[in-house]
Amino acid sequence: MTRENFDRELxxxxxxxxxxxxxxxxxxxxxxxxxxxxxxKGARMIVEADELVNLKCLEIExxxxxxxxxxxxxxxxxxxxxxxxxxxTEIERIGDYAKGIARISEKxxxxxxxxxxVDIPRMEEIAGRMLYDAIRAFTEDDIKAAREIPTRDMKMxxxxxxxxxxxxxxxxxxxxxxxxxxxxxxxxxxxxRVGDRVVNxxxxxxxxxxxxxxxxx
Amino acid sequence: MTEEIRMKxxxxxxxxxxxxxxxxxxxDIPVNRITAFIGPxxxxxxxxLRSFNRMNDLIPGVTTEGTVFLDGxxxxxxxxxxxxxxxxxxxxxxxxxxxxIFDNVAYGPRLHGTRxxxxxxxxxxxxxxxxxxxxxxxxxxxxxxxxxSGGQQQRLCIARAIAVEPEVILMDEPASALxxxxxxxxxxxxxxxxxxxxxxxxxxxxxxxARVSDYTAFLLTDENRAGNLIEFGPTRQIFTTxxxxxxxxxxxxxxx
Numbered sequence: 001m002t003r004e005n006f007d008r009e010l011x012x013x014x015x016x017x018x019x020x021x022x023x024x025x026x027x028x029x030x031x032x033x034x035x036x037x038x039x040x041k042g043a044r045m046i047v048e049a050d051e052l053v054n055l056k057c058l059e060i061e062x063x064x065x066x067x068x069x070x071x072x073x074x075x076x077x078x079x080x081x082x083x084x085x086x087x088x089t090e091i092e093r094i095g096d097y098a099k100g101i102a103r104i105s106e107k108x109x110x111x112x113x114x115x116x117x118v119d120i121p122r123m124e125e126i127a128g129r130m131l132y133d134a135i136r137a138f139t140e141d142d143i144k145a146a147r148e149i150p151t152r153d154m155k156m157x158x159x160x161x162x163x164x165x166x167x168x169x170x171x172x173x174x175x176x177x178x179x180x181x182x183x184x185x186x187x188x189x190x191x192x193r194v195g196d197r198v199v200n201x202x203x204x205x206x207x208x209x210x211x212x213x214x215x216x217x
Numbered sequence: 218m219t220e221e222i223r224m225k226x227x228x229x230x231x232x233x234x235x236x237x238x239x240x241x242x243x244x245d246i247p248v249n250r251i252t253a254f255i256g257p258x259x260x261x262x263x264x265x266l267r268s269f270n271r272m273n274d275l276i277p278g279v280t281t282e283g284t285v286f287l288d289g290x291x292x293x294x295x296x297x298x299x300x301x302x303x304x305x306x307x308x309x310x311x312x313x314x315x316x317x318i319f320d321n322v323a324y325g326p327r328l329h330g331t332r333x334x335x336x337x338x339x340x341x342x343x344x345x346x347x348x349x350x351x352x353x354x355x356x357x358x359x360x361x362x363x364x365x366s367g368g369q370q371q372r373l374c375i376a377r378a379i380a381v382e383p384e385v386i387l388m389d390e391p392a393s394a395l396x397x398x399x400x401x402x403x404x405x406x407x408x409x410x411x412x413x414x415x416x417x418x419x420x421x422x423x424x425x426x427a428r429v430s431d432y433t434a435f436l437l438t439d440e441n442r443a444g445n446l447i448e449f450g451p452t453r454q455i456f457t458t459x460x461x462x463x464x465x466x467x468x469x470x471x472x473x
Binding site for chain 2: 002075077078211
């Protein structure tokens with residue numbers, strides 16, 4: 001090994017990406033928890049915490065550009081840096097979904113939920129697990145996992161469709177529910193999008209290791 | 218490779234006495250393309266480059282196996298003066314003759330029989346233009362070739378090489394003694410020259426290989442210190458998805 005500084009920097013970037021992903025995953029989990037518990041203070045915390053996520057992602061981006069400018073990476077190193085850049089954008093967007101859920105939670109306000117939440121927390125649980133596994137697979141070059149994780153996105157799609165249909169029934173039963181129903185549908189849609197973005201992360205992992213672009217959607 | 222081939226090595230090995238310096242190398246050098254030879258010091262890339270115009274013949278004790286072809290003809294059977302007219306060479310350090318700029322460029326054509334001053338003037342102008350040096354020296358053709366800058370001297374050497382209308386130009390680290398701006402000028406020039414010539418270049422500068430070449434060959438010594446061709450392919454592929462781990466390690470600076 002003759003490029004210890006360079007290798008250390010790449011490792012550090014992977015770790016930073018892992019850490020910001022963990023923050024986003026916790027925010028996503030809390031956003032649903034505070035929604036279920038009708039915790040307005042908690043929801044506000046999530047909205048504010050997203051600022052930190054954005055800053056961390058910008059920091060990663062800046063460090064990537066510095067490394068590219070100073071180290072002239074090629075081949076796997078270049079793909080890795082490019083993937084860190086694109087994945088940090090995916091993570092930043094997933095952070096926005098968590099913030100979006102918290103904002104909706106604030107909008108619903110003191111109003112009682114039209115039904116106890118069952119499938120939405122289930123979706124969040126699957127999404128959070130997928131996200132954790134995907135970022136672990138990326139940092140450990142685990143392409144076997146990167147191929148398996150996207151298959152779970154099917155479950156997310158099924159759950160989303162189920163929630164969507166269920167919410168329509170609620171509106172039909174009582175049109176007064178329409179506003180909250182639409183908000184809950186929006187939340188489920190956000191979670192469904194998290195799944196799609198996790199699939200993108202898995203595609204990047206495979207590309208980084210093999211050099212072959214793949215479409216797993 | 219679907220390209221038309223200008224030069225070709227087939228099962229080529231080279232020995233310094235008992236010592237095998239190049240081991241069984243086969244490679245195609247395509248027409249009007251720049252082929253770069255990269256690899257760590259001592260891997261035999263310069264020795265290999267010199268095999269294409271039999272420069273190694275001058276070294277005592279050198280023997281070879283296998284064949285190098287130019288346009289399908291075995292170069293070992295060609296007249297060496299004729300071969301070196303067809304396969305010119307530019308070296309690491311600019312080496313103009315201690316003569317005027319004009320005489321430097323006219324040297325080769327004179328050697329090959331052109332005596333008429335006005336014919337020579339046409340060749341000198343054409344060659345200096347092709348080497349992107351004409352505008353800088355046209356009013357000073359009687360100035361010594363040694364009195365111009367290093368970058369200009371190297372372009373003068375390129376003009377001298379192309380004055381005899383070669384088919385192939387071999388370049389052995391042509392920019393390693395030059396500053397970054399002069400280096401970029403040589404690289405730009407190479408891109409122009411490849412329209413009319415086939416170029417093979419040895420370079421230590423991997424970014425240079427990535428920037429200028431169409432094909433890249435990676436050489437590496439084996440456990441007996443003999444140079445082997447590890448990987449050869451389109452430059453874009455070598456620098457993005459090399460198929461051999463040793464190539465990846467070398468181009469990404471993990472050794473060498």
